[in-house]
Amino acid sequence: MKKNLIMDKNYLSYWLRQIRKTMSLIAPMRLKNADIVFKQVDNIHEIELDCPASLPSPKEFLLPQKEYMFRFSKNSVDVLKDCTKRLIFGVRSCDISAIDLMDRFFGEKFVDEYYMSRRENTVFISIVCNNPDPTCFCIGLGTGPFLKSNFDIQLTDLGDRYLVETGSKQGADLIRGYSHLFSRPKKSDYDDQYEVILSSQSKFEKRISLENTRQKILNEKINDLFWDWIARRCFECGGCVYACPVCTCFNVVDRMEQEGDGYRFRIWDACMFKGFTRMAGNVWPAEKKGSRIKQRYFHKLLYYPDHFGRFGCVGCGRCTITCPGHVDMATIAHRIDVGDRRRR
Amino acid sequence: MNKIATICPYCGCGCGLYLHVENNTIVGVSPVRNHLVNKGSLCVKSWNCFEFVHHPDRLKYPLIKEKNGAFRRASWDEALRLVAARLLEIRKSSGPDSISIVSSAKSTNEENYVMMKFARAVIGTNNIDHCARLCHSSTVGGLADSFGSGAMTNSINEIVHAKLLFVIGSNTTEQHPMIGMHMLDAVDRGAVLIVADPRKTQIAGLAQFHLRHRPGTDVALLNGIMNVIIDDRLVDIPFVKRRTEKFDSFRALITKYPPEAVERITGVSAQDIKKVARLYATEKKAMLFYSMGITQHTTGVDNVCACANLTMLTGHIGLPMTGLNPLRGQNNVQGACDMGALPNVYSGYQEIRDPKSRKKFEMAWKVKLPRDPGLTLMEMFNGVLKGDTKALYIMGENPAVSNPDVTHTVNALKKLDFLVVQDIFLSDTAEYAHVVLPAATFAEKDGTFTNTERRVQKISAAIEPVGESKPDWEIICALSREMGYDLNYRATHEIMEEIALLTPIYRGILHHRLEGDSGLQWPCPSATHPGTPFLHRKKFAKGFGTFMPVDYVPPAEMPDSEFPFILTTGRTCFHYHTRTMSRRTSTLERECPECLIEINPSDADSLQIKHMNVVRVSSRRGVLTGRVYITENTPGGVVFMPFHFGEAPVNMLTNPALDPSAKIPEYKVCAVRIELIK
CATH class of the missing domain: 2.40.40.20 (Barwin-like endoglucanases)
Known part of the structure; x- marks a missing residue:
């Protein structure tokens, strides 16, 4: 299945245009206000690959913030599963790593059909990231800036051409029938790819070791006062969870339209909310903000590795961008790691 | 999936966000990263601001109340004809001033302007007001007396560069979270944060000084601070001499408030008052913020004037990173005031008493306009019970919950001859209406909102209006045509053009200048003007800033043995x-x-x-x-x-x-x- 090819950059738009005839093409686009967002592509030439990370992550195409599940009336149910075929182009390695985690979460034991329906109809072309943002720290986690496996297609920008690595059947399907666009890579192409990866790795400003943080949490008791101190700056916006490409929590809501008629949807939820674990009789198991933050970080740094063998964080830095109080993964992990738990 | 950039419909911060649209349905929201206010962050309300748009409770068609008290579905034609006929009838029998209009701080500038024109030109009354009466009318009045302009003097972007932030009566991190974010950034860069609030709010927990004064003793606290500043000779004498008036009578009054006496009134230690006074007076880049804790008192105007006095005394106004910054509550409460949805002014605070501005509007609108200021919000409801107000037209407000002493308000709503409510949901107020008109939400219309820092920003329709609902401006225009006055606009940018023509502070603000950008801050007097980040540079809006001597008066109702x-x-x-x-x-x-x-x-x-x-x-x-x-x-x-x-x-x-x-x-x-x- 694994196959490596070379494509002239000039052929990219032709290739994408052909693929677009069979599926919806989604890619990072630069808006008038200079923001980068993933959206449906109208003009292929407007796709931006040399850009900062998108906000939000491409998770919204697999688990949308609000997803209608089914409509119901007294004697019928109409399941609203999304089966749109999508190609998501220009995704970063960290986001692909996050999708790999989501696949495991939604596919383990109980299979989430809504997620799987979208997932099976979506194919990703990721790109070896050569312009990490100041907020990025995937390099310490092995989730970027490039991937060795678990991708559909991975592109490396070699100046005038792309090294195209195919890693899955869906990826191979995209290449089939376009052999005239591709040639076989030479040894120098691999050398060039190595240079790109080296140059990318040297550009990271943040060096965060979640493993060190994990060890510190396991071996040194972190006082709850630390979490309460972090909590003073938490706005309870839920932004860290909403923006996180790994977080999967949702709430299920039924809405009645008329007598007996209605619909069910799910909507992103967050463990940072007090009501997330509320029980009957007005009992909040995690009433203090600090205990919820602690739970979230324990989940990502301890329980995820126990269960999936990987951290529940891919180092994309989006919580750093979106947290209004600057109490994000990078900040908290760094503070625990270097032992800066002073009250300021 | 498409992503439409627009502005959050909740508070006055005016955060930029994208609505994610699939098949004419909003499925998500995300923050605008390159927005001057929110910089990629949102609060919990903004992150969830799209869900109510598709709620089944949305009003999807007009409703008319039957004799038995139940609502029935009606066509737009029938509903508008009924409203027009009843309003014309009441105007004929009881005069135009028997009709009152409540406009909305949730609606766009364009809609508030059209509503204001409808009240004055079509109905012929100045009885128009909105919920700013309940939040910042004391700011508008108090700062008009002190400075000549009642708006936030400086900009949100300056906060991070300030060296001292004095926040009084504002729960900023919860009620204006994105402004709270800028404040935290400033603190991280070493700014001193002082919070005066009886409650220990989140921002108070982050402050170096938290002054927990007793509710309603703000004037005493501020006068005490100013007493220390005068005693310690920390007054900015050149500023006071060159730019202000009536300092002497003010100084005479302030001598009555030594910190020890203030400690007895407020419960804040004299020591803290002295420290805070010295810090505020000696730091050049000091910004003062306030919100409902200052304004919602029987001494609201006094409180605002005391804040204004403090900024003038120390010369902390008319420069970047200084100023007096009232934080406005609603997404467009600043705009609704700017548009003249107030009983005494036209758009841009042009007095209706001034014959010159009245003449200007009469010429533009080709109609004779009423001369006397109209009723304020609370006076309208009192007027109903007195029998003077017969009909009320309420757009996007819910006085049956928001007015003080709501029992009184509900009695008034029940007594009305005719009540029209125009809203997105059947609110508690709409239950009492004779006709309910379904309006479109922020996600279904174009227009502009003006945020707390006077920034006029464009909003864009992401989806088609739900059901038969229509944007407020279209409803008002259709109604006025039914009533025989041709209010006719094809799109909101045409309304904005008319606003710009008639409103000096909005003269340069046109839709095409706002697209894909973070908007413009008024005053913007010409089509090439870049907007004004801070007010009162070199000269106050009214010329000299006026020291208004204000004495401490206790709240109207104090605890006693019966109500402790x-x-x-x-x-x-x-x-x-x-x-x-x-x-x-x-x-x-x-x-x-x-x-x-x-x-x-x-x-x-x-x-x-x-x-x-x-x-x-x-x-x-x-x-x-x-x-x-x-x-x-x-x-x-x-x-x-x-x-x-x-x-x-x-x-x-x-x-x-x-x-x-x-x-x-x-x-x-x-x-x-x-x-x-x-």
């Missing part, structure tokens, strides 16, 4: 005002489903109340029940309740006593009794 607690009201970060939108948002409603009465542990002990017990809270005006939430954050002798809940309408308890000039009610202080229900 002070009740103070406010909001939580999960709901917005009367909850018409936020209760229909699953996450927000789940977080905060009921009214919790916050009380200090020592008071709870003495009343033998336990956490989550149900208590009866009564005042001289009403009674309600609710659960108690025991917290140190509320000081002793005080209880705090949010006003969101129609089920526990705290405004049944509040005191409708008004500030004599701004007519703002005293929401922040009234006396109550608490009893445990066994």
Whole structure:
């Protein structure tokens, strides 16, 4: 299945245009206000690959913030599963790593059909990231800036051409029938790819070791006062969870339209909310903000590795961008790691 | 999936966000990263601001109330014809001033302008007001007296560069979260944060100085601070001499407020007052912020003037990173005021008493306009009970929950000959209407919002209006045509052109200049002007800044043996005002489903109340029940309740006593009794 090819950059738009005839093409686009967002592509030439990370992550195409599940009336149910075929182009390695985690979460034991329906109809072309943002720290986690496996297609920008690595059947399907666009890579192409990866790795400003943080949490008791101190700056916006490409929590809501008629949807939820674990009789198991933050970080740094063998964080830095109080993964992990738990 | 950039419909911060649209349905929201206000962040309300748009409760067609009191579906034609006929009839029998209009701080500038024109040109009355009366009318009035312009003087972007932030009466991190974010950034860069608030709010927990004065003693506290500044010779004498007037009478008054005397009134130690006074006066880049804690008192205007005096005394105004910054509550409350949805001014605060501006509007609108200022919001409802007001047209407001002493308001609504309510949901107020008109939400229309820092920003329709609902401006235009006045615009940018033509401070603000950008801050006097980040540079709007000597007057109702607690009201970060939108948002409603009465542990002990017990809270005006939430954050002798809940309408308890000039009610202080229900 694994196959490596070379494509002239000039052929990219032709290739994408052909693929677009069979599926919806989604890619990072630069808006008038200079923001980068993933959206449906109208003009292929407007796709931006040399850009900062998108906000939000491409998770919204697999688990949308609000997803209608089914409509119901007294004697019928109409399941609203999304089966749109999508190609998501220009995704970063960290986001692909996050999708790999989501696949495991939604596919383990109980299979989430809504997620799987979208997932099976979506194919990703990721790109070896050569312009990490100041907020990025995937390099310490092995989730970027490039991937060795678990991708559909991975592109490396070699100046005038792309090294195209195919890693899955869906990826191979995209290449089939376009052999005239591709040639076989030479040894120098691999050398060039190595240079790109080296140059990318040297550009990271943040060096965060979640493993060190994990060890510190396991071996040194972190006082709850630390979490309460972090909590003073938490706005309870839920932004860290909403923006996180790994977080999967949702709430299920039924809405009645008329007598007996209605619909069910799910909507992103967050463990940072007090009501997330509320029980009957007005009992909040995690009433203090600090205990919820602690739970979230324990989940990502301890329980995820126990269960999936990987951290529940891919180092994309989006919580750093979106947290209004600057109490994000990078900040908290760094503070625990270097032992800066002073009250300021 | 498409992503439409627009502005959040909740608070006055004016954050940029994208609505994610698939098949004419909004499925998500995300922050704009390159936005000057929110910089990639959003608060919990913004992150969930799209859910109510598709709620099944949305009004999808006009409703007419039958004789038996039930609503029936009607066509637009029938509903508009009925409204027009009834309004014309009442105008003929009782005169135009028997009709009052309540405009909306949730609607766009264009819609408020059209509504203001409808009241004045079509109905022929100046009886138009909106909820700014209940939040910042004291700012508009007080700062007009002191500076000549009642708006936030400086910009949100300056906060991070300030060296001192003095926040009084504002729960910034919860009610203006993105401004709170800028404040935290400033603190991280070494700024001193001083918070004056009886409650220990989140931002107070981050402050170097937290002054916990007794509710309603703001004037005394500020006068005490100014007394220290004068005594310590920290007054900016050149500024006071060159730019202000009436300093001498002010100084004479301030001598009555030595810090020791102020300590007895406010409960804040003289030591702290002195420290804060010295810090504020000696730091050049010092910004002063205030919000409802200052304005919602019978002494609201006095409180605002005291703040203004403090900035003038120290010369902390008319420069970047200084100023007096009232934080406006609603997404477009600044704009609704700017557009003249007020009984005494046209758009851009042009006095209706001034014959020159009246003539200008008469020429533009080709109609004779009424000369005398109209009724304010509370006077309208009093007018109904007196029999002077016969008809009320309410656009996007919910006075049946938001007015003080709501029993009085509901009686007035019931007594009206004719009530039209134009809203997105069947609100508590709409239940009393004769005709209900379905309006489109922020996600379904174009237009502009003006945020708290005077920034005019474009909003864009993401989806088609739900059901048969229409944008407010289209409804008003159709109604006015039915009434024989041709209000005719094809799109909102045409309305903006007319606003620019008639309003000097908006002259250069046109839709094409706002596209894909963070907007423009008024005053913007020409089509090439870049906007004004801070006001009163070199000269105050009215020429000289005026020191208004204000004395401390206690709140209208103080606790006594019968009603021993002070009740103070406010909001939580999960709901917005009367909850018409936020209760229909699953996450927000789940977080905060009921009214919790916050009380200090020592008071709870003495009343033998336990956490989550149900208590009866009564005042001289009403009674309600609710659960108690025991917290140190509320000081002793005080209880705090949010006003969101129609089920526990705290405004049944509040005191409708008004500030004599701004007519703002005293929401922040009234006396109550608490009893445990066994």
